[in-house]
Amino acid sequence: MKNTISHRVADFLKNFPPFSFLKQKDIEILSEQISIIYKEKDAIIFAENDEVHNSFYVVHKGAVALKRSPKNSILDICDEGDIFGLRPLLANENYIMEARAHEETILYAIPIAVFKPYALENRAVGNFLIESYASNTLNPYSDIHRGKLYGDTVENEVLNTEVKLLDLQPVKYSKKIITCGPLTTAKEIAGIMTRKNVGAILVVEEKLPIGIITDKDLRNKIVTGDYPITTAANVIMTSPVITYPKKMTITQAQMAMMKSNISYLCLTKDGTINTKAVGILSKHDVMVALGNNPAVLIKALKRVKKIKEIKPIRTQTMQLLQGYLDQNIPMTLISKIITELNDACIKQVIEMSLAKMVTPPPVKFGWLALGSQGRSEQLLHTDQDNAIVYEDVPEELKISTNEYFLKLATYVNKGLFDIGYDYCPAEMMASNPKWCLSLEEWKKQVYHWITNPGKTEVLLSFIFFDYSLSYGSSEITNELSDYIFENIKANPVFYIHLVSGTLQSPSPTGFFRQFLLEQDGEHKDFFDIKRRALMPLTDAARVLILSHSVKSISNTAERFEKLAELEPTNKELYLSCSYSFKALLKFRTKQGLLHNDSGQFIALESLSKMEKIKLKRTFKTIKELQELISVRFNASNIL
Template sequence: MANRNVLKYRTQDFLVEYPPFSMMSEAEISLVLENIKIKYVDKGDIFFQQGDPSGDYFYIVRKGAVKLERLEGGVNILMDLCGEGDVFGIRPVIADQPYLSTGTAQEESIVYGIAVADIRKIMAKNPQVSSFLASSFASGSRTDRKNDNTDGLVFISKGEVFQDEKLSEVQSLHSSREPVTCSPDTPVEVAASIMTIEKVSSIIIINEERHPVGILTDSDIRRMVGLRRLELDQPIRMIMHSPVTCLPEKSTYAQAQMTMIQHDIGQIVLTEDGTDESEIKGVFSESEMLVYQGNSPGMIIKQMKKSRDPEELKRIRERAELLLERYLDQDVAITFISDVMTAINDALFVRAIRIARRRILKDSGRLPPVRFTWVAIGSHGRREQIIRTDQDHAIIFEEVPRNQYDSVKKYFLELANHVVEIMITCGFKECPAKMMANNPKWCLSIDEWKGQFSRWIHSPDNESILHANIFMDYRSVYGEVNLTKELTEHIFNIVHDSKIFLTYLAKYAVETPPPLSFFRNFILEKDGAHKNLFDIKHRGMLPLVDAARVLIMEQKVGRINNTIDRYEKLAEVDSKNAELYQDARDSYDVLMKLRAKNGIKNANSGRYFSPDQLSKVQRLLLRNSFKPIGQIQEVLTVRFRLKFF
């Protein structure tokens, strides 16, 4: 009996980390465990075949891998490869129809079989599970173990977990060193010695114009030695590979990878124009590709999903700083950078939440008592938290009977405490104002959140506006997205019944003037720890953030919470001021990138710096970026009649 209980605990512990099981209550998980089957399979074992009638179970991979193949025109086509946490074979759950593919163990695996009858009972009462499985069925493939939510907030984000292929399109190749070269007449023995001294695996043969005419690798030399075909004194042109495969110096990792695959080679020569008729600029090798792939956003996120140790998560997250530095050096668009860093930070929070759930389950056997969602607020909610700064988040949970409220809230506060601790380990400081989910003020039921926003909106004062500005930029990171959608609908219904609220927002947005003095000098902090430094967040970025928020709300446009996206949308719906909105968008782009660069350079948040540290061009860009602030504030002053308020 004891062994059975241990096995049950381990199974439950595993399931709650992956959708749709992470969306289930404790009672629903218990139902799943009643009839679960554990299958130990060998490579080649078949779960179901294409055309078979639907069975009584679907599956989740505990360990190993399962491939899904479809026979078309006499050829087996690989449809998917399922790894740990992936659910497959869900056809019987949705439709009593034959399987469209064959499921085969790719290697020795452990797989859990979940009773279709049990999951149907859960789907009847749990719309999130039902929606998840239905959408997975509609997509025609196994379910994905990425974040078990979509974005949902007052202004819903478009953030995605990026795939390596998409990211690599914008990343330029970086050769790690100058190419090692020799002339065509260099003796093989000398060329081999050069390779040994330089510790390289290949040497490029060039002509007098430094055009590549051939390549020789250490594997070529070893093969020829083995075949006894190598004469050490013969010129290298006699045994080199020619012509060489070339790419332009500014090619991307994706292009390099495809070229290596197509030509079955391990090195690519980079030249000025991508042909062997121009000067050599570098060599990119298969080993450099492996290093790149190990620090791609997709790989970072993938490794986060597998980690169960906060210290390991910290090391993985620190690699993202190197990725950020590379993007900034390459002058990648800040909108792309912010989306990538948001995807990484979201994955980190999801993992922290799952580790926290595991801790509580292990300590007390408790699962989340009701459905909930973890929401990012502030800059993270806007998908603008590029540098690791402080934490800003909250929890929304389902409404519960009064006699259960205290115990339910106690669970979520305990969960939040664990998450905050893990995020501190990973380099995200506690919010000085305690605007975090472990603060009882910001861990509330859905009705309490509705009441809180109603009070802020109907009875605005300085504190209400301050809180509203922070909390209105919220975005669901984990859990039940419908809770955020319900709150969003409530907020939009009452905001436009209270015009005074938008006026207060507008008044708040114009209180920080453009940060230039009469003589166009930067306005610096006058005292405190940051005396004589420029505060780019408070004086440059927040005026644009606050203005965009109130203007987009005035236009009754929802589902957009990113500042740049807001200005782009405003340019569409308010064409009279389109040019100004585009200027504001461009200014915010400059400010975001400048703050990120200073943060990386100074190993801090990038918020405070001395303008004297900037280059002449950077100072000019910074100064010019302030111009739209005054113009936007003038629009707010006129539109909301602030001179009479």
């Protein structure tokens, strides 16, 4: 009879290194010798300077904190699938750190004597253990791992939207190479090119490229009568063929074609004629790629004459976004570029809507982007959140002025809908009279929210900490911002309610760190990555940055990076939060593009084991961050 427990252990271990490097049979044999250990929260597994155990450990459920004196600071937190306590396997010395259950935890204890032969015989196992032991960390937010979530390269914060993205973008090339031999006739070549619908054919000998023939060659050499149609390829081909490595950027390809005055490049394994061809790159491929870059899209937006012409440009923006994600371009840079393109679309819609109005605006006004667009975090096609604030006017002009801006807002909201922004279900749009007010009216509204801080009022006030000016007068919006901050300082009770709202954000995980799924409704059994992962970080960043009276930064990741500067003692946590947020935003964006939706609700069964683990690692910071806020603002007296 099979040992059911050991088989369950084996099924778990096979998904994680170094056990994934072993044969299934070996994993099953090993699992029969493994002990299962339960630890309550804060229970010590081993202490600093303890004599080594006869096992090392794998976290099955829960989490384990690794700490070290003198400050007893957390060096790392190990969660599902992580290994720790390798010292007895690789060094005959006492433990140099403490391992303590960070929450209720189940461990697998792997006997050293049983496992050691596998480590000695299997090089991949041995190398993994040595690397893990040497780094002393599996924390994706530690210095050596930072920025590697979801394959991210380390993000250089010096990068900005002025970076020449064409130098970063690899060009897409055709992998379907059409070839012929050196003795193939021109007539046969013309037939092949016609059937395959290609403009060039590669001449190969012993699988290596020796020349190329294009439709231009056939026109200039055969159609003109200079050579008969029976002429062999090696006579009319361009040789030697110009080759490059397949990892070319758009700029490099463009420069190469201009330099040699050619329309096709042959891409080989090592970039020389001495290795097999892997692709053909045409001038058309380069032009298509050039058409999908921000500068070209911005120019195209400025040329449109009708709002409906903006929609295909928005589609190209989504293609650009997908390309950036595929190329692993840093999330900070992606957000800035897509936000600039979104802003350009909104500005164009507003200007075209103004052109529909019989008269120009009677007074200065500001069109405000709210929510994720206001924070420069709206990467996908989601619904629109916006508002209008306009200059105060005399009593006798109030009605006509408001009617003007409501009519303008109706045009703009309709235009935004036409180019892909859904209407806000809560009608939080400028065409709603509640969101189209004069400066004085907005001040009265905000004052009401701040001095009557119920749940609804707090949620509505959040909007005006995150907005950005899409179009119009910055003087008006700046005056409104100043007013908001002054009133918050004068009403500290409101700030307490902000803190309370932040701490009530739903947790992403529950018992044994399992994902908390929606319990009912349309998205039952789905994971809400917006409400349970992104919003807790967004809300916390807002509260903390407001406590420092910083009002010039609305982006969540940038807020955490500023907090890291302002509070050096919490620098590591805040930077972890910044990277967590960007990783989660990237994950949501990828899911949204994959399923052609907002990416908010995720079917967990569609995720790989590794994707789930990486998601959970980003959740660690949420709990630590909320604990920091709770202690700092004495939340026990609030909730």
